Amino acid sequence: MESFKDFIDFLTQPTLMLTLSMVTFPFFFPINDWFEKWNRRLRLNLLWTNAGLVVVMLGLALFFVVGVQDAEFRLIMLKPDNVPIVGLIFLVYFFMWVSMKQASDNDARLSSGKKPNEYHDPDEKVLVWPDLVYVEFISLILCMCLLLVWSIGLEAPLEEPANPAATPNPSKAPWYFLGLQEMLVYFDPWLAGVVFPTIIIFGLMAIPYLDKNPEGSGYYQFKNRRLAISIYMFGWIILWVLLIIIGTFLRGPNWNFFGPFEYWDIHKLEPLTNINLSEIIYIKLFNTGLPSNIFLRELFGFIVVFGYFLVFPPLLAKTVLKRLYLQLGNFGYGVFVFLLLCMLSLPIKMYLRWIFNLKYLIAIPEYFFNI
Amino acid sequence: MPAEAEKPMQEKKVSKQAKASVGEGTIKEKVQRRSFISWLAVAWVAFAAATGGFLTMILRIFFPNVLFEPPQSFKIGPPEEYEIGLVDIRWQAKFGTWIIRDSEGIYALSTVCTHLGCTPNWLENESKFKCPCHGSGFRKSGINFEGPAPRPLERYKIVMADDGQILIDKSKKFQYEKGQWSDPEAFLVV
Numbered sequence: 001m002e003s004f005k006d007f008i009d010f011l012t013q014p015t016l017m018l019t020l021s022m023v024t025f026p027f028f029f030p031i032n033d034w035f036e037k038w039n040r041r042l043r044l045n046l047l048w049t050n051a052g053l054v055v056v057m058l059g060l061a062l063f064f065v066v067g068v069q070d071a072e073f074r075l076i077m078l079k080p081d082n083v084p085i086v087g088l089i090f091l092v093y094f095f096m097w098v099s100m101k102q103a104s105d106n107d108a109r110l111s112s113g114k115k116p117n118e119y120h121d122p123d124e125k126v127l128v129w130p131d132l133v134y135v136e137f138i139s140l141i142l143c144m145c146l147l148l149v150w151s152i153g154l155e156a157p158l159e160e161p162a163n164p165a166a167t168p169n170p171s172k173a174p175w176y177f178l179g180l181q182e183m184l185v186y187f188d189p190w191l192a193g194v195v196f197p198t199i200i201i202f203g204l205m206a207i208p209y210l211d212k213n214p215e216g217s218g219y220y221q222f223k224n225r226r227l228a229i230s231i232y233m234f235g236w237i238i239l240w241v242l243l244i245i246i247g248t249f250l251r252g253p254n255w256n257f258f259g260p261f262e263y264w265d266i267h268k269l270e271p272l273t274n275i276n277l278s279e280i281i282y283i284k285l286f287n288t289g290l291p292s293n294i295f296l297r298e299l300f301g302f303i304v305v306f307g308y309f310l311v312f313p314p315l316l317a318k319t320v321l322k323r324l325y326l327q328l329g330n331f332g333y334g335v336f337v338f339l340l341l342c343m344l345s346l347p348i349k350m351y352l353r354w355i356f357n358l359k360y361l362i363a364i365p366e367y368f369f370n371i
Numbered sequence: 372m373p374a375e376a377e378k379p380m381q382e383k384k385v386s387k388q389a390k391a392s393v394g395e396g397t398i399k400e401k402v403q404r405r406s407f408i409s410w411l412a413v414a415w416v417a418f419a420a421a422t423g424g425f426l427t428m429i430l431r432i433f434f435p436n437v438l439f440e441p442p443q444s445f446k447i448g449p450p451e452e453y454e455i456g457l458v459d460i461r462w463q464a465k466f467g468t469w470i471i472r473d474s475e476g477i478y479a480l481s482t483v484c485t486h487l488g489c490t491p492n493w494l495e496n497e498s499k500f501k502c503p504c505h506g507s508g509f510r511k512s513g514i515n516f517e518g519p520a521p522r523p524l525e526r527y528k529i530v531m532a533d534d535g536q537i538l539i540d541k542s543k544k545f546q547y548e549k550g551q552w553s554d555p556e557a558f559l560v561v
């Protein structure tokens with residue numbers, strides 16, 4: 001049992017966990033034929049079958065049943081704030097299964113020349129009242145019952161009156177913002193707190209204008225929309241849900257990382273002396289002091305950031321995203337690739353922090369401008 | 372089959388209702404075009420007045436009768452009360468400042484993290500301020516060295532009052548990145 005816990009603690013180190021999930025992700029959501037071949041060879045497509053649902057759900061349940069025996073994990077798992085996240089893990093997989101199962105069924109039908117399942121849906125219409133409203137009404141009552149029982153059974157995690165001079169340690173955002181809080185560890189507040197959330201919202205709004213693929217309109221399917229679905233699922237599962245899970249189960253006092261079965265030691269020492277790119281270049285590389293001119297000091301940061309946004313779009317348009325570029329045209333492709341690069345900047349920045357202890361690429365604290 | 376049978380019945384019902392609800396004859400006779408516009412003006416004025424009044428009430432909230440804010444400048448006793456090499460957190464809750472005395476003198480650090488404004492904790496063993504929100508860390512001097520905080524903690528004006536007590540004025544801040552820590556008021560030589 002101890003070695004199992006140690007193994008889980010080892011596996012859930014965020015650096016390892018994020019790397020593993022990012023590397024294995026295209027095998028679960030294959031983006032091209034090669035990954036699709038391996039997806040079938042590794043039997044990962046069984047995840048979206050009835051047996052897969054049962055196995056994954058039982059596996060997750062087993063993990064939490066075993067986990068709750070551990071004193072440290074019980075504290076995290078049964079904290080009223082965190083109980084919904086345990087449910088969320090089951091629900092996210094369930095709803096992914098609901099759509100992916102129908103999608104893979106339809107993929108099989110389409111490849112054997114049949115019409116998708118939804119094509120055979122009955123044509124006759126049902127009335128809003130009573131057919132739809134009744135179902136909604138009953139669901140509403142059931143949800144109310146659940147919330148009532150929940151709120152009575154688990155006491156609200158109320159604390160003492162707010163005191164600006166005493167911040168709880170660790171201080172966690174509401175669960176739905178834990179992804180943003182994780183992002184704030186790696187970015188300046190105005191980027192992670194203002195610019196990126198805005199880009200996320202506008203990016204989600206832009207999806208129907210960028211994804212004009214008529215395949216799968218009105219029915220579930222994966223094969224002909226694999227890039228679109230995979231990109232979306234990457235942002236949703238890894239950069240949002242996984243970060244919420246990390247924030248819930250793996251962040252402890254002083255916002256340090258802790259394994260789920262690890263004791264929350266407030267004095268856990270993690271040397272994280274971070275430096276800016278300008279300091280790496282001028283002090284470590286050139287062995288000179290920082291130039292007093294701000295622009296000269298941050299020149300390399302500007303080159304990296306502008307290079308990232310100026311070099312990659314044409315490069316990708318000529319190589320891997322060639323077909324997409326021809327489909328979307330200049331403007332559509334520009335918006336798409338900008339959103340994509342913004343999304344990828346989060347894991348990039350996380351790795352830069354973990355590997356090089358890099359704080360900011362461009363650091364101009366004088367004018368509150370840090371990237 | 373039953374669905375088809377119902378259809379004409381429903382249509383009849385809808386058209387009948389529509390006629391009754393518009394009530395063509397009655398409204399046309401009572402409200403003329405000109406009077407309608409003046410009534411509209413009255414309605415708009417009333418609406419604007421009500422909205423304006425409501426907004427004024429909301430604005431009033433921003434000017435409370437009583438403000439429970441600690442004073443911006445305060446005395447914290449004579450320098451002898453502060454031990455050399457220690458971070459004094461006794462004024463953290465009341466005034467939001469840490470008093471630190473080193474071998475040369477005394478300075479007052481702001482307790483507001485420069486990342487997003489949480490209050491860091493002083494960890495004596497690790498000799499650092501550590502923020503519980505996003506993990507920013509600051510040295511005893513206030514210099515940021517870990518986590519996302521982009522700049523060092525701010526220092527407050529610290530001077531000697533006439534009665535031999537230390538006087539701290541939070542309305543005057545000194546920022547390291549602007550080179551203000553060398554200001555004589557940012558540091559009390561003891």
